[in-house]
Amino acid sequence: MHSVTPAYVWCCVFLCWSVSACDIVGARSQGDINIGGIFPVHRQVENLEIRAKPDPLTCKQFDVQRFIWLQAMIHTIERINTSPLLPGIKLGYEIYDTCTDGAKAVTAAMKLLSKANTSEDCLKVHCNYTDYQPKVKAVVGEIYSELSIPTARLFNVVLMPQISPASSAAILSDKVRFASFLRTVPSDIHQTKALARFVRNSRWNWIGIIATDDDYGKSAMSDFISNAQDLDICFGFQELISTFAADDSNVEAIQAMVSKIETIPNVNVIVLFAKPAIVIKLLEEIIKRNITRTWLASDGWSISKAIATMQNIEKVGNIFGFSFKNGNIPGFAEHLRNLRSEPGAFNKFIEKYKKLRSTCSKEYLNYTKTFNGSLKDHPLPDSLKLVSPLACSKTKDSSADFDDDYLVQNIEPAGTYATYLAIQSIAHALRNLLKCKEGACQKSLNFAPWQLLEALKMVNFTEARRVFYFDKSGDSINGYDLIQWKMDKGTILFKIIGEYNLLDKQIYIYDNAIRNITEAVFSNCSRSCQPGERKNSNSSHTCCYECVSCAEGYYSMGWDMNNCLKCSDDQWSDAGSSKCNDRTIEYFRWNDGFAIVLTVFACFGVILVIAIAITFRNKLSTPVVKSIGGPFCYVILLSLILSFVSIGFFIGEPTSYGCYIRQPLFGISFTICVSWILIKSFKIILAFKFDPVDRETMMSLYRPVAILVICNIIQVIICTLWLTFNGPRSVKSYARPKIILLKCEEGSNVAFGVMLGYIAVLAMFCFLLAFMGRKLPDIYNEARFITFSMLIYLIVWISFVPVYVNTDDQYLPAVEVVAILASNYGILCCHFFPKCYMICFKKDACTREGIERYMREHNNHHDLVGFSQGSTFSESLWSAPAPSSVNISKCGHSPTFTQSFVRNRRKSW
Numbered sequence: 001m002h003s004v005t006p007a008y009v010w011c012c013v014f015l016c017w018s019v020s021a022c023d024i025v026g027a028r029s030q031g032d033i034n035i036g037g038i039f040p041v042h043r044q045v046e047n048l049e050i051r052a053k054p055d056p057l058t059c060k061q062f063d064v065q066r067f068i069w070l071q072a073m074i075h076t077i078e079r080i081n082t083s084p085l086l087p088g089i090k091l092g093y094e095i096y097d098t099c100t101d102g103a104k105a106v107t108a109a110m111k112l113l114s115k116a117n118t119s120e121d122c123l124k125v126h127c128n129y130t131d132y133q134p135k136v137k138a139v140v141g142e143i144y145s146e147l148s149i150p151t152a153r154l155f156n157v158v159l160m161p162q163i164s165p166a167s168s169a170a171i172l173s174d175k176v177r178f179a180s181f182l183r184t185v186p187s188d189i190h191q192t193k194a195l196a197r198f199v200r201n202s203r204w205n206w207i208g209i210i211a212t213d214d215d216y217g218k219s220a221m222s223d224f225i226s227n228a229q230d231l232d233i234c235f236g237f238q239e240l241i242s243t244f245a246a247d248d249s250n251v252e253a254i255q256a257m258v259s260k261i262e263t264i265p266n267v268n269v270i271v272l273f274a275k276p277a278i279v280i281k282l283l284e285e286i287i288k289r290n291i292t293r294t295w296l297a298s299d300g301w302s303i304s305k306a307i308a309t310m311q312n313i314e315k316v317g318n319i320f321g322f323s324f325k326n327g328n329i330p331g332f333a334e335h336l337r338n339l340r341s342e343p344g345a346f347n348k349f350i351e352k353y354k355k356l357r358s359t360c361s362k363e364y365l366n367y368t369k370t371f372n373g374s375l376k377d378h379p380l381p382d383s384l385k386l387v388s389p390l391a392c393s394k395t396k397d398s399s400a401d402f403d404d405d406y407l408v409q410n411i412e413p414a415g416t417y418a419t420y421l422a423i424q425s426i427a428h429a430l431r432n433l434l435k436c437k438e439g440a441c442q443k444s445l446n447f448a449p450w451q452l453l454e455a456l457k458m459v460n461f462t463e464a465r466r467v468f469y470f471d472k473s474g475d476s477i478n479g480y481d482l483i484q485w486k487m488d489k490g491t492i493l494f495k496i497i498g499e500y501n502l503l504d505k506q507i508y509i510y511d512n513a514i515r516n517i518t519e520a521v522f523s524n525c526s527r528s529c530q531p532g533e534r535k536n537s538n539s540s541h542t543c544c545y546e547c548v549s550c551a552e553g554y555y556s557m558g559w560d561m562n563n564c565l566k567c568s569d570d571q572w573s574d575a576g577s578s579k580c581n582d583r584t585i586e587y588f589r590w591n592d593g594f595a596i597v598l599t600v601f602a603c604f605g606v607i608l609v610i611a612i613a614i615t616f617r618n619k620l621s622t623p624v625v626k627s628i629g630g631p632f633c634y635v636i637l638l639s640l641i642l643s644f645v646s647i648g649f650f651i652g653e654p655t656s657y658g659c660y661i662r663q664p665l666f667g668i669s670f671t672i673c674v675s676w677i678l679i680k681s682f683k684i685i686l687a688f689k690f691d692p693v694d695r696e697t698m699m700s701l702y703r704p705v706a707i708l709v710i711c712n713i714i715q716v717i718i719c720t721l722w723l724t725f726n727g728p729r730s731v732k733s734y735a736r737p738k739i740i741l742l743k744c745e746e747g748s749n750v751a752f753g754v755m756l757g758y759i760a761v762l763a764m765f766c767f768l769l770a771f772m773g774r775k776l777p778d779i780y781n782e783a784r785f786i787t788f789s790m791l792i793y794l795i796v797w798i799s800f801v802p803v804y805v806n807t808d809d810q811y812l813p814a815v816e817v818v819a820i821l822a823s824n825y826g827i828l829c830c831h832f833f834p835k836c837y838m839i840c841f842k843k844d845a846c847t848r849e850g851i852e853r854y855m856r857e858h859n860n861h862h863d864l865v866g867f868s869q870g871s872t873f874s875e876s877l878w879s880a881p882a883p884s885s886v887n888i889s890k891c892g893h894s895p896t897f898t899q900s901f902v903r904n905r906r907k908s909w
Contacts, residue, residue, distance in 0.1 A: 029345030031092025036112035038141035059099035072416040076423040145169030145216035159450035165418035173473035192224035194500035202518035206525040211273040234543035236267035246277035269523035297321025308492035319485035326413035336407040429455035531578030549576035587742040642669035650813035659744035664719040675711040681769035722751035789830035
């Protein structure tokens with residue numbers, strides 16, 4: 001078996017990527033510890049779309065803003081070198097221009113990874129980079145995420161710390177794939193959440209989104225769509241735009257994009273994730289077509305001076321955006337006014353800038369000549385903006401100094417401050433790693449980049465009263481400033497109107513007037529549903545819907561509610577309500593007019609019963625009182641009083657005790673009355689039953705006390721079972737809108753029906769027995785009164801059933817009260833009032849002597865009439881008319897007295 005070790009060692013040791021063929025470094029200053037920098041100082045690479053062979057790349061379109069960022073790095077390093085932060089240590093730098101191109105960025109990364117202190121400018125491939133010493137210890141850059149991603153993969157090989165001041169793609173937070181990548185700005189995860197929250201707070205739900213067709217744009221679009229959909233935001237369109245759209249050759253792609261923006265209805269808010277160069281091309285076409293929209297800018301262009309100085313930029317509409325938190329860099333403005341390279345350093349970028357600034361081109365002369373005196377209305381194109389107005393006023397051989405405030409005026413505070421923080425974090429990490437104290441550092445400078453990376457993860461320092469550190473994902477914990485583009489005297493100002501806090505994920509607005517601006521913009525597929533309405537979607541887009549009023553009993557408090565909320569049981573709302581109101585509590589109140597009338601009748605009934613009892617007190621031995629039971633009549637009168645008293649439990653606010661007692665109280669008390677009437681009916685039939693056999697049988701069954709007790713025991717058992725297993729109780733009824741009806745629920749309706757049905761059965765027996773005695777003599781009318789009273793009862797309670805079943809309001813108890821009153825007064829009128837009448841107004845006729853006198857007169861009357869038609873004795877006896885002035889029944893004769901009367905008549909015949 002052949003060993004593979006020699007080949008493996010050769011592969012790991014002798015393979016070298018040479019990058020020394022072309023010196024592409026843009027700025028360099030040698031120090032004890034060097035920091036690398038990669039910045040897109042130019043915006044494009046020439047002829048990249050027609051490149052056919054790997055020849056050197058030529059950059060074009062000098063980017064002043066990125067040049068300023070680069071100067072922020074140099075200035076911060078120079079300040080640290082003159083500060084006591086790293087005593088005895090000089091920081092150097094080596095900076096490359098990526099020209100906003102991936103290939104140039106990778107080449108720069110390879111240069112920075114090449115080994116230090118060697119004549120070979122190459123990157124060797126090793127199996128173990130633990131002790132590897134590249135020419136720089138850390139790298140600041142890149143700006144764009146799509147360039148930071150490939151360079152981060154290279155730096156990850158040796159765990160070289162890479163700190164970006166602007167790359168915010170969410171994917172770069174993945175420490176498995178990008179272990180050595182850090183950044184002084186938050187992840188796009190937070191930016192997209194902030195943008196989605198701003199859209200939601202502005203009540204927009206139908207928007208468009210445009211992003212560049214690269215890793216940064218795709219990641220930002222994906223995250224934003226996810227966050228927006230969680231907040232019920234929909235998209236009229238989602239478009240990716242080519243990263244080469246800034247080239248003049250791709251104008252058709254820009255035009256097609258703008259045409260789509262123009263044609264889709266109601267999409268008046270557009271979120272744009274793109275580089276400034278692409279944004280400029282897009283907005284130029286927007287201005288040309290006179291299209292006005294509200295634009296939400298990503299951090300990539302939210303404070304871009306290049307875009308802000310575009311001609312007629314105010315015509316594109318409102319522009320809002322989120323930018324990284326910024327601060328002041330001490331001495332930086334003065335550094336820009338006096339651009340110089342320090343001794344021993346070189347900076348090609350400064351030379352390029354000054355050359356562009358001092359060149360008086362024919363194009364510039366022609367443009368200024370055409371719009372002489374009106375450059376305010378016709379700003380210079382990007383290619384001429386760098387030319388100083390002094391350039392064409394000097395002679396060719398004059399050494400003019402073009403140091404002025406042009407760079408200061410074009411500072412983007414967020415980007416330059418983030419670059420400043422990147423260098424500061426490296427310096428503080430070095431101080432901790434090298435154990436620097438007052439005057440000196442204790443450790444050797446021969447440390448590997450991965451050791452500095454560990455120190456960077458632990459760095460924590462205060463800058464401008466804000467604590468700075470990297471979180472576990474290597475991201476900054478600083479939030480975002482909410483920016484509004486505001487025109488002031490012909491110049492766009494970046495006004496900070498709020499901020500987004502990463503910790504609580506909320507937007508805080510400083511100027512409430514902004515709400516008026518956002519509310520004036522309508523960017524919704526449908527109108528917003530007001531409180532009291534809900535969304536009814538008939539589209540695949542949840543944001544396209546109709547607004548439907550909430551039904552009765554439901555409400556919606558907020559805007560654009562998906563569903564109406566149900567009011568609590570104690571509340572109610574009308575259709576289309578935004579809140580619930582307390583229901584009105586109703587029950588059969590004591591102060592109700594109907595209740596007062598019923599109460600008066602009940603009280604009057606009690607008074608009548610008491611008056612009857614008083615009337616009977618001194619007449620207990622008279623035939624009148626004896627005919628209704630003598631002393632036993634007080635039991636009947638007491639039961640009537642209880643029946644009247646039970647009415648009080650049907651009126652007023654229902655209580656558990658009142659509901660529990662009212663039905664059994666009436667049922668048992670009235671059963672006593674009906675049982676008494678049953679006994680009277682039975683006695684009537686027994687008194688006039690002349691057949692000896694039938695009479696003896698009936699006499700054996702006639703046990704008044706036993707009948708009364710048994711009848712009432714049965715009712716007591718019914719009520720006891722009812723109360724035990726499912727008795728009445730007080731409940732709240734919500735069946736009626738806006739009302740809480742307090743009522744007594746009868747529990748078992750079957751038991752309630754059985755209780756009333758049992759009384760009805762007894763009443764039916766009374767009625768039948770009394771009906772059997774309908775042919776009794778006219779002088780004995782008790783059967784007729786029983787028949788009439790029971791007929792009243794049956795009619796009342798038969799009518800009660802349908803009325804009770806179909807009534808469900810506060811007057812339900814009144815239905816039963818009326819039935820009880822009618823039943824009670826029926827008994828009083830038919831059974832007690834005639835007796836009282838005789839006692840009070842027919843005193844002579846109701847004595848024994850008066851009765852015997854009446855009998856003789858009655859007998860003489862029958863003697864005169866005779867029986868010429870051969871009638872039987874009994875027929876002639878009962879068919880004779882009784883005198884209208886005297887009636888046996890009215891005197892209250894008992895059946896026993898009547899039977900004695902019959903026997904006397906038989907003897908006389």
